[in-house]
Amino acid sequence: xxxxxRLHRSIRTFALSLCFVLFGCSSPQQDTAxxxxxxxxxxxxxxxxxxxxxxxxxxxxxxxxxxTVSVEFQGGYGDxxxxxxxxxxxxxxxxxxxxxxxxxxEFARAGLLxxxxxxxxxVSGIDTSDWPGTMLDAGRVEGGLYWLPFNVTVPxxxxxxxxxxxxxxxxxxxTWDTLFDLAESLTTRxxxxxxxxxxxxxxxxxxxxxxxxxxxxxxxxxxxxxxxTLDHPxxxxxxSRLQELVNSGAAIVPAKASGGHRAAFTxxxxxxILDSPAPYAEILRQSSSFKxxxxxxxxxxxxxxxxxxxxxxxxxxxxxxxxxxxxxxxIRYLLQPEQIAYYAKRSGYCxxxxxxxxxxxAWLAEPNRKVIHDALPHLxxxxxxxxSPAIRNAFDDAFRRILIRGxxxxxxxxxxxxxxERYIQRELAPx
Amino acid sequence: xxQHRFIRLAGLLLIVSVLTLPFYWMVxxxxxxxxxxxxGAHAWWPSEMHWANFSxxxxxxxxxxxFVNSAATxxxxxxIQVLGAILMAYAFAVIQFPAKSVIVxxxxxxxAVPEEAKLVPNFLLMRDFEWIDSYWALIVPPAAHAFPVFVxxxxxxxxxxxxxxxxxxxxxxxxxxxxxxxxxMSRPAIAAVVVIAFxxxxxxxxxxxIVTNTAEMRTLPIGLAYLRGLEETGNQWPVLxxxxxxxxxxxxxxxxxxxxxxxxxxxxxxxxx
Amino acid sequence: MSAKSQRRxxxxxLLFAGxxxxxxxLFTYWPILYSAYLSLTDWNLIAATPVFVGIKNYAxxxxxxxxxxxxxxxxxxxxxxxxxxxxIAFALALLLHRPxxxxxxxxxxxxxxxVTTTAAAALAWVLLLDPRLGPLxxxxxxxxxxxxxxxRSGTGSLVAIIVVGSWKEIGxxxxxxxxxxxTIDRSLHESAxxxxxxxxxxxxxxxxxxxxxxxxxxxxxxxxxxxxxxxSVYMMTEGGPVYPDSSTYVFHLYKTGFRDFRAGLASALxxxxxxxxxxxxxxxxxxxxxxxxxx
Numbered sequence: 001x002x003x004x005x006r007l008h009r010s011i012r013t014f015a016l017s018l019c020f021v022l023f024g025c026s027s028p029q030q031d032t033a034x035x036x037x038x039x040x041x042x043x044x045x046x047x048x049x050x051x052x053x054x055x056x057x058x059x060x061x062x063x064x065x066x067x068t069v070s071v072e073f074q075g076g077y078g079d080x081x082x083x084x085x086x087x088x089x090x091x092x093x094x095x096x097x098x099x100x101x102x103x104x105x106e107f108a109r110a111g112l113l114x115x116x117x118x119x120x121x122x123v124s125g126i127d128t129s130d131w132p133g134t135m136l137d138a139g140r141v142e143g144g145l146y147w148l149p150f151n152v153t154v155p156x157x158x159x160x161x162x163x164x165x166x167x168x169x170x171x172x173x174x175t176w177d178t179l180f181d182l183a184e185s186l187t188t189r190x191x192x193x194x195x196x197x198x199x200x201x202x203x204x205x206x207x208x209x210x211x212x213x214x215x216x217x218x219x220x221x222x223x224x225x226x227x228x229t230l231d232h233p234x235x236x237x238x239x240s241r242l243q244e245l246v247n248s249g250a251a252i253v254p255a256k257a258s259g260g261h262r263a264a265f266t267x268x269x270x271x272x273i274l275d276s277p278a279p280y281a282e283i284l285r286q287s288s289s290f291k292x293x294x295x296x297x298x299x300x301x302x303x304x305x306x307x308x309x310x311x312x313x314x315x316x317x318x319x320x321x322x323x324x325x326x327x328x329x330x331i332r333y334l335l336q337p338e339q340i341a342y343y344a345k346r347s348g349y350c351x352x353x354x355x356x357x358x359x360x361x362a363w364l365a366e367p368n369r370k371v372i373h374d375a376l377p378h379l380x381x382x383x384x385x386x387x388s389p390a391i392r393n394a395f396d397d398a399f400r401r402i403l404i405r406g407x408x409x410x411x412x413x414x415x416x417x418x419x420x421e422r423y424i425q426r427e428l429a430p431x
Numbered sequence: 432x433x434q435h436r437f438i439r440l441a442g443l444l445l446i447v448s449v450l451t452l453p454f455y456w457m458v459x460x461x462x463x464x465x466x467x468x469x470x471g472a473h474a475w476w477p478s479e480m481h482w483a484n485f486s487x488x489x490x491x492x493x494x495x496x497x498f499v500n501s502a503a504t505x506x507x508x509x510x511i512q513v514l515g516a517i518l519m520a521y522a523f524a525v526i527q528f529p530a531k532s533v534i535v536x537x538x539x540x541x542x543a544v545p546e547e548a549k550l551v552p553n554f555l556l557m558r559d560f561e562w563i564d565s566y567w568a569l570i571v572p573p574a575a576h577a578f579p580v581f582v583x584x585x586x587x588x589x590x591x592x593x594x595x596x597x598x599x600x601x602x603x604x605x606x607x608x609x610x611x612x613x614x615x616m617s618r619p620a621i622a623a624v625v626v627i628a629f630x631x632x633x634x635x636x637x638x639x640x641i642v643t644n645t646a647e648m649r650t651l652p653i654g655l656a657y658l659r660g661l662e663e664t665g666n667q668w669p670v671l672x673x674x675x676x677x678x679x680x681x682x683x684x685x686x687x688x689x690x691x692x693x694x695x696x697x698x699x700x701x702x703x704x
Numbered sequence: 705m706s707a708k709s710q711r712r713x714x715x716x717x718l719l720f721a722g723x724x725x726x727x728x729x730l731f732t733y734w735p736i737l738y739s740a741y742l743s744l745t746d747w748n749l750i751a752a753t754p755v756f757v758g759i760k761n762y763a764x765x766x767x768x769x770x771x772x773x774x775x776x777x778x779x780x781x782x783x784x785x786x787x788x789x790x791x792i793a794f795a796l797a798l799l800l801h802r803p804x805x806x807x808x809x810x811x812x813x814x815x816x817x818x819v820t821t822t823a824a825a826a827l828a829w830v831l832l833l834d835p836r837l838g839p840l841x842x843x844x845x846x847x848x849x850x851x852x853x854x855x856r857s858g859t860g861s862l863v864a865i866i867v868v869g870s871w872k873e874i875g876x877x878x879x880x881x882x883x884x885x886x887t888i889d890r891s892l893h894e895s896a897x898x899x900x901x902x903x904x905x906x907x908x909x910x911x912x913x914x915x916x917x918x919x920x921x922x923x924x925x926x927x928x929x930x931x932x933x934x935x936s937v938y939m940m941t942e943g944g945p946v947y948p949d950s951s952t953y954v955f956h957l958y959k960t961g962f963r964d965f966r967a968g969l970a971s972a973l974x975x976x977x978x979x980x981x982x983x984x985x986x987x988x989x990x991x992x993x994x995x996x997x998x999x
Contacts (some may be wrong), residue, residue, distance in 0.1 A: 046491075046657050072644045079640060082962040086641050088750040089551055089967075090558040100553045106965045110750040128514075146877045255853050304996040391961060404856055404945065426966070429746075435805070443799045443810055446792065450874060451813050452839060453828045456819060460831060475842070491822070515724040521721035527713050534721070541732045543981035545932045549976035550734035551749065551967065575727035578925070585921070605716050634821045636935070652823060661997045668831065675824030684821050692810060 013235055013243050026358055027212075037067040037326045040094040042285060045347075047096035048149060049278075052346035053098070056093050060333045065351065067326045069096075077102075078128060080349045084387040087316075093329045095319040099147060101138060101386040106427070107314070108141035114315040115144035119328045128333055130354035135381035139169070146314055150334060151343070152352040153276040153309040153373040155211050155297045160285060162290040163197065163271040172295035174340045176212050179272070180241050180300050180321070187250045195249040201261035202242070202253045203271030205391075208297075210272035210307035212238055215300030221391055225355040228420050231413035237397070239402050239409045246403055265292070275310055277372045278348045294368045296375045310349060352376055355429065443601050461485070461673040481669065488674035492657035493646045496680075501650040504569040505632040510573040512628045513621065519610045520583035525595065535584070542577045548639055557642050568642035569650065573632060579624040586620040587613055634683055651678045715928055715970060737979060744973035749967045762970035773948050774956040781952060782930035784866045789873035794915075796874070797881030798907070811882070818875035826939035829868050830855065861941045861950035868936045872930075877922050884912070884918040912965075916996040924988055931981055934958065953977060 009254040017158075023264065043053050057069040077100040085109070088095035094098035099107070107113050116139070120126050126148075128136060133382055136368055139147030145226035159181075167186055167345060175181035183199030190196055202208075216232025221227065229235075245251035254264045262279055264270040266286040274297065283292060297306060313334065319327050333339060336352060344351035349362045350373060357373060362369055401407045461484055462477040488494075506546040522528070523535050553572050554563075554623040590613060597609045614621070643649050658674045660666040743761055745754035765771045797815060800807060817825070832838045835851040844851035853858070856858035888911065934954040937943060943951030943959065956975070956992050961970030 025937060042644075050657075070645075073646070073657065074644075075640055075653070076659065078963065079656065083641060085749040085962060085967075088555045090563075092558060092563065102963075105741070106748060107750060111752065112750045180651055236859075255834060255856060257830045257838075257855070258836045277492060368875075370626050393947060397944075400856075400945045423964075426964070439799050439802075439804060442795070442806065443723060443848045446796050446799075447810050447813050448781075449973075450814055450871065452827055453832055453871070454816050455838070456832050457824070457828045460828070475839070492832065515727065518720040519724040520721055522717045526720065527710070527715070528715040528717040528721075531717075534725075538725075538728055540978075540982050540985070542928050543931075543978055544732055544986065545957065545974070545977060547934055548739055548977070549735040552738040553731055555738075556730065556734070571727075572731040573722065575731040577728075577732075579722070581925070605720070609720075630819065634823070636823055652821060654822060655821075666827070671816060671827065672824075675821065675827070679820050679824065683816065684753065686815060686819050687812060690815075 003038055004132060005067050026265055037069050037323055039069045039096060039327050039330055040050055040162040041069050041071045042080060042094040042097040044077050054352045056339055060330055069330050090239045093318055096315050096330060098311055099314045102389050104139060104147045105141050105387050112317055113146040114317050115146060117145045118299045126332055132352060132376040133379035133381040134269050137381050148181050148335060149290055149312040151310040151349040153278055153349055154276055155208055155306050156372055157278050157295045157297055158265055158273050158275055159295060160290050161270045162292045171383055173298045176300050180245060182251045183245050198252045198270045200251040201264035202271045203261045203274060204253055204256060207307060207309055211297050215302055216306040217302045225424050228417060230417040230420055236409055236413055243402055244411060263355035277350060279346055294371050306375055306378045308379045308381055343368060388427060390427050391420045394420035457672045457676055461676050463669045465669055475650050483659035484669045484673035487668045488658055488677060492654045494654050496508045496646060497649055497651045499650060501633055504566050505629050505693050508573050508632045509571045509625055509628040511590055512576050513577060513624055513696045517579050521613055524587035526605060538577055538580055538647045554641055563642055564648050569583055569639055582622055582624055586617055590616055622689050626686060630682060721953045738969040741976045742968055743975045745968045745970045748965040761969045765972055766978060770948050774951045774953050778931055778953040781866055782927050785869040785873055785930045786940055788927045789870045789877050790922060793874045793877035794881050796878045797885055800882060801885045814878050815875040822935040823939050826868060826936045830940055833864055855941060856945055858949040861945060863951050865936055869930060869933060873926055880918055884915050889913050913997050920992050921998045928981060
């Protein structure tokens, strides 16, 4: 019976320790004893782009004694959106949040976000006169302003200066047509005709193509989504040309796992890539066998029209009215020249306002950094494409069908257009 | 005969090396210097042993706190899950009750409910219980799980009724019969269920992400999210794989310890049907 | 049994099963009921209230080609994973059953896939399947061919998901088979040997019939688990390269609810999933009588 007693005792110990675990762990209450307003900020992004947000919040907490901002990391953009939606279903959530572009319209229309119009124009507003392009348009939904850009990126062309010199090309391409022609002349082959170096490595993303389409006078959609034109003649022409380049070996779409287009570039297997400033430092460090340089994207028949990338900030409607001023003061803080410059330096995103560039002057003196920031005035701050999952998904799928699987350009784009039109109805349906 | 043995060994080596290849690849990648992958230098052996990946991974997020949380909530949830399953499986296998088979089927059928479909309704419950961002949310809802009930139910049914009758003749009720006969005779099955339940908790990502907000309450798989790259920059594979190994190693050790019991455990119930 | 002792028996049942029944009621049946309600509404989780739309979501699902595609994908996935994992695991168990050098080590190694966090394993597989960097590149190099990039092709991406699912399942299935083999009475094989039956015949006519209960148990629990596959798709392909090439039912459900803002529609998917899975499980039980031999 000794054995049984031991068993009983171990069960009892187990039960006791269980109670201990369960009752020893109630949720920590936010300490508001110092009378400061608690503001919760949800963010995404990792590495410097994530850490810098924590640092800015700390600096904000140190500069005033009205509010304490606590920053909470919520995974990638998709995870963050899922969390915001679940929290909203339960009437909880943060006061201020980082937000990608996909969710702006849906969230704003559902009443989840606060209209920031009065705040940005108010006494303690933000002077947006030096913001590039129409950056505020992205956050405009049905007459309100629900989102402000924060982590902004611009298109950047990276090119292998050695390869250019070898081919006796002096300057980066000025037009899209030149760029595609250069892709051909920069391609080198061995005696068997196998490609040694591709002229252009494409990112498996439609973002760089938007700038090309807009610059040549094409459109993906009208601002109100009433007229979706994924099969616009400009887009058809662009894809046809790219498909031709891929078929001949002048261009390639490398797989993501191998490091994608960036690895192709840094290893010298591709002479040009269309990218953003985010990987700038990495690319510079890893391109050891040649001299990498940056340039702006080329111009098209309409000049230079660039698509911005990145994310922004929004305030949630659940924030009590008496706390909204405080929540706004944090948003405002993040978008001051000093903070934009600080964030740009830490994260690799852009110091996207002129005043922020003045603050970050020393850091921007580096020639390549300067070139990157030269793209800003040409931004069309219209995230419309990235604001609609229906359109973006259809467009991305078309990219892969045409450039990876080699399907017929016209057929694929027409089908993509139909798919986008079918699903946009669902997205736009009144709620 | 020797030739036979050689063929068997060769077959074994082939299958097992394919099975362990991903694990091996994680280890090799975790030891590569940063950028080795990008420059295309990746190979079957690290170009240099870059142990710093492990400390980089560890420092990228409050992993120490996450370890404590994962371990504490994992142990507690496993305990509740297994205790509940033992009691329920015994009731299902031994005790008489009207329409018992309907209840049994209703419980087993819940294996067919995907976790992702339960996220929102259960989140609403957590809010009502005021369990958001607490251990409670990580422990209690996941404890309702049909698989351990299914395994133990199958197992208990194989224990001969004569054992139970003898205990009853000694004056033992159900409670004592369970703890003095069924549980000691089912140690392997219980060990198996413990390992499976614990692994389920240890590896869960979505539910902990949804119900916790602060680093104080978060678990290891969320820590891995800190290591994933930005959409704009791509993954830093060596650090990501080093972090993954840090998460996996404790459970591998647990399995190594529990292995013997485990191997015997899960199957007997299945065999006798 | 007297009425009094019967009442006691019932009460004991409730005491034993009760705590768990309450948990199942709260955390599993309440979500099903809630989903059933939401499936009759149009809601995006964030609007103030769900709008009642009747069976419209179910009608929408029936006419959306994506629903059928992901259902097909999922069934293909589940069948392939269950069948391939069982065949390999059975072979592995036969090899490991009799004494062989390093048996314990092999047994431990065979189980590593099941222990590995799915999220991490999925990422490792992305690297493994890369035709330029992974072990595959070595094989392709030896063969002197330009290897296909599985994750880039329509069928290939589904195959990749199946490989990962099967890989994970083999570990646990092996353990089940091993223990099953140990219960087979050795004298059966001995007498068969005396009668001149070869090892294949012994496997075919003695081992496999005796193992049918294990096979059934694994097929059933493995099938249900396979139907619920989500994480590997979420981490490896997001249903691509061209949606829904490699999308599974539950990934589609998640995407519908959280990425396309259609919680009502996603709830209809959840309800249908539960109903269909229970039906398929019941069918497996019925069909099992034809081929499962209990002692």
